[in-house]
Amino acid sequence: MAKKPDGSTTLTGLRKQAEELLRSTRRDVAAMPVKEVQQLVHELQVHQIELEMQNEELRRTQEELEAARDRYVDLYDFAPAGHLMLDTHGTIVEANLRAETLLGINRKDLIGQPLARFIARSDEDTFHRHCQEVMKSGTRQTCEVQLGNKAGASRWGYLESLAIFDDEGRITQWRTALLDISARKQMEMELESNKIQLEGIIESAMDAIITVDEGERVVVFNRAAESMFLCQSADAMGQPFDRFIPERFRQAHHGHMSIFARTQATSRSMGRPGGLLGLRTNGEEFPFEASVSHVRIAGQPLFTVILRDITERNRAEEKLRQSELRLQAILDNSPGMVILKDTEGRYLHVNRQFERAFHMTREQVVGKTDEAIFVPEQAAAFRANDLKVHQAGVPLEFEEVAMHDDGPHTSIVSKFLLYDGDGKPYALCGITTDITWRKIAEEALRSSDAFTRSVLNSLSAHVCVLDKDGFILKTNDAWREFARCNLSRTMIGSDVGANYLDVCRRAIADGESTAQVILGGIEDVLGGSQPSFSAEYPCHSPEEECWFLMRVTPLKESQGVVISHTDISERIQMARKLEQHILLLHGKQVELESLAKKLIEAQEEERKRIARELHDDFNQRMAALSVELESLERASLTLSETDVRRLAEIRVQVGQLSDDLHDLAYRLHPSLLEHVGLELALRDHVAEFTKRTGLPVTFDARKVPGTLSLEIATNLFRVMQESLQNVSKHAQATKVTVRLSGSSKGIGLSVRDNGKGFDLEDMNARVKGLGLVSMQERARGLGGFLRIHSLPREGTKVCAWIPRALKGV
Numbered sequence: 001m002a003k004k005p006d007g008s009t010t011l012t013g014l015r016k017q018a019e020e021l022l023r024s025t026r027r028d029v030a031a032m033p034v035k036e037v038q039q040l041v042h043e044l045q046v047h048q049i050e051l052e053m054q055n056e057e058l059r060r061t062q063e064e065l066e067a068a069r070d071r072y073v074d075l076y077d078f079a080p081a082g083h084l085m086l087d088t089h090g091t092i093v094e095a096n097l098r099a100e101t102l103l104g105i106n107r108k109d110l111i112g113q114p115l116a117r118f119i120a121r122s123d124e125d126t127f128h129r130h131c132q133e134v135m136k137s138g139t140r141q142t143c144e145v146q147l148g149n150k151a152g153a154s155r156w157g158y159l160e161s162l163a164i165f166d167d168e169g170r171i172t173q174w175r176t177a178l179l180d181i182s183a184r185k186q187m188e189m190e191l192e193s194n195k196i197q198l199e200g201i202i203e204s205a206m207d208a209i210i211t212v213d214e215g216e217r218v219v220v221f222n223r224a225a226e227s228m229f230l231c232q233s234a235d236a237m238g239q240p241f242d243r244f245i246p247e248r249f250r251q252a253h254h255g256h257m258s259i260f261a262r263t264q265a266t267s268r269s270m271g272r273p274g275g276l277l278g279l280r281t282n283g284e285e286f287p288f289e290a291s292v293s294h295v296r297i298a299g300q301p302l303f304t305v306i307l308r309d310i311t312e313r314n315r316a317e318e319k320l321r322q323s324e325l326r327l328q329a330i331l332d333n334s335p336g337m338v339i340l341k342d343t344e345g346r347y348l349h350v351n352r353q354f355e356r357a358f359h360m361t362r363e364q365v366v367g368k369t370d371e372a373i374f375v376p377e378q379a380a381a382f383r384a385n386d387l388k389v390h391q392a393g394v395p396l397e398f399e400e401v402a403m404h405d406d407g408p409h410t411s412i413v414s415k416f417l418l419y420d421g422d423g424k425p426y427a428l429c430g431i432t433t434d435i436t437w438r439k440i441a442e443e444a445l446r447s448s449d450a451f452t453r454s455v456l457n458s459l460s461a462h463v464c465v466l467d468k469d470g471f472i473l474k475t476n477d478a479w480r481e482f483a484r485c486n487l488s489r490t491m492i493g494s495d496v497g498a499n500y501l502d503v504c505r506r507a508i509a510d511g512e513s514t515a516q517v518i519l520g521g522i523e524d525v526l527g528g529s530q531p532s533f534s535a536e537y538p539c540h541s542p543e544e545e546c547w548f549l550m551r552v553t554p555l556k557e558s559q560g561v562v563i564s565h566t567d568i569s570e571r572i573q574m575a576r577k578l579e580q581h582i583l584l585l586h587g588k589q590v591e592l593e594s595l596a597k598k599l600i601e602a603q604e605e606e607r608k609r610i611a612r613e614l615h616d617d618f619n620q621r622m623a624a625l626s627v628e629l630e631s632l633e634r635a636s637l638t639l640s641e642t643d644v645r646r647l648a649e650i651r652v653q654v655g656q657l658s659d660d661l662h663d664l665a666y667r668l669h670p671s672l673l674e675h676v677g678l679e680l681a682l683r684d685h686v687a688e689f690t691k692r693t694g695l696p697v698t699f700d701a702r703k704v705p706g707t708l709s710l711e712i713a714t715n716l717f718r719v720m721q722e723s724l725q726n727v728s729k730h731a732q733a734t735k736v737t738v739r740l741s742g743s744s745k746g747i748g749l750s751v752r753d754n755g756k757g758f759d760l761e762d763m764n765a766r767v768k769g770l771g772l773v774s775m776q777e778r779a780r781g782l783g784g785f786l787r788i789h790s791l792p793r794e795g796t797k798v799c800a801w802i803p804r805a806l807k808g809v
Helices: 007-023 034-077 097-103 121-137 182-204 223-229 247-262 311-332 352-358 376-392 436-457 477-485 500-509 515-527 569-635 641-668 678-693 710-731 763-768 770-781
Strands: 082-087 092-095 141-148 154-165 171-180 208-212 218-221 267-270 276-279 285-297 300-309 338-342 347-350 396-404 407-419 425-434 462-466 472-475 533-538 547-554 561-567 697-702 736-742 746-753 785-790 796-803
Touching: 082 097, 092 097, 097 171, 121 141, 121 154, 121 171, 154 182, 208 223, 223 276, 223 300, 247 285, 247 300, 285 311, 311 352, 338 352, 352 396, 376 396, 376 407, 376 425, 407 436, 436 472, 436 477, 462 477, 472 477, 500 515, 515 533, 515 547, 515 561, 547 569, 678 697, 678 710, 678 736, 710 736, 710 746, 710 770, 710 796, 770 785, 770 796
Parallel strands: 697 736
Antiparallel strands: 082 092, 082 171, 141 154, 154 171, 208 218, 208 300, 267 285, 276 285, 285 300, 338 347, 338 425, 396 407, 407 425, 462 472, 462 561, 533 547, 547 561, 736 746, 746 796, 785 796
């Protein structure tokens, strides 16, 4: 770096300049007046002070500049890049600490050394050309060279040089920045090595490897791909990949590649296994399987496809499939079951006979053990026999029992091991021969009678077995015990050897009413015209009444029938009692309906009486009281104005009370029903209801009979009255429709509103709705019905209908 200037030298130079300027001044101070001299001295003193202040300011500025220069010197020395200043011959004239480190020599020793001395021999020409370009062009130049130092260490450096010009435009020096790029160079060499290895792997791979760019043009085409598609790499490079795909699949291929490019997946299989076809340059199509991967290099997507020609494999698989089909056909058509298990007892294969026997598909069986298919006892026995074969290492035969739909089946099972190429057992094969029927025949010969007897004796019903001619072959203990105790009951009083058909014929001759039906049923089952027969018949004794249920079912292969007699006396007696209770309950119901009718009639009579008393008595008295108050109001001249006003108010209230009593009497018993009929009475009530509640009600009458009985008219009026009252209290409706319609069969009334409705299933609504119960009783009492349709927030409709024929409408 440059040496800092001395302060005393600077001041001396400034003084000399000042003295020179003073000598050159035109005015002589000695000739000046005193006053001007004094003025001049004053000015000089002021200037002196200003100069001293400026000098102090300059001193501070100089110190700050020196501190800043020191900081930049530190930044220069400790910069991550080496900085060198060279003369036109390439000799180092200045260097920072990083350059000292990179070149491996002390900075003092570095000055005066040619930079070429630190360049490796292999890169001397490169550095020489770099120097020439800097001195020749004067522009920024770069190069990469290998450096060496005294210790023999070698590293890579990046040189960036720029020429320095003097005022006349001549190059006097040039600066060079030196960066250590050894790590980057090492990485590049490793990448190059990996690239060479990858190329070797790709070229030596047995599968075809093809890489395409974003436009699906080939950029990598290895030797295996050349052999597969019969195309040289040079001919394939830069060509569209779809030239190796049959034309009919190209559009679908482009669509799949486009979708794959948009996904985040980096690899996936292409198509279904065996479902892809390639196209050789000779026009031959062949099957292949492939996988594709997606990478992005330098922002550009690359797709690498690995393909394997599976032509030979498909041929081998087809031959194997044909062989397996032949073997499977043999196994499936074998009359015996064939099974295959692995060494752990898991099923590998079963034939069709096994599927039919146990109602399980092959897929349901494979992979399971005996424990998952059979009951524990059977599974344990099968596994024990399997282990014996594994231990013995030779074929063995066993007698095994398995449970089928029709019971246990006994089979002779031949089991043997299957061995792999190394001579190790990998599976156990079993071939079964069903000997169930042989076993059954043997067992039947030994214990048929004892077994049959034990079964029959275990039944509580009275059972006998007939042959095809009707003779009794067997009976159980219950049959014999009943026959012993009830010799007079001819339908069951017979033992082995007797002909039961003759027993029935004797019963017919003795006048048994059901014997003919029973005989015909038994003969139909024996003849095969009926699959079974059953009948209930009485079999009374002087001590008690009994009923029996006879069932007749055929034996296998029409060898006879089985007859059972079950005592159903208790059931018949219970049915009789139930019938009596039903009749009693019906009578009570009739009584309740009659009582409800009488209550309604009594209620109407009471309402009529109260209405008459309100109209004829109370209302007349209220009218008289109103007249008296009016007379008093007119005749009282001595009363004050306040008293007269009070009398007027009392008279108005009495009038209102009279009107209310009149309305109450009308609601209790509408007299219009008796004078003008139902239709006009309903219209009048609807009008009165609208006036009183302000709720609009539409009334519609169609085909109403001219004359109706007072009972029907009253009950329909009450249904409408109660319905409108419920609408007013609960519905929160804005519109009501009342419809009265007649027909040849009866007369109906409906009241519909658009209110909030209610849930008919709500028990609380049922309990509280006593008015609904009253309406239902009124309709039911006249032989009609009442229906209510309602849902929450969907309004309510009440429908009543009364027949004409029952009540003479």
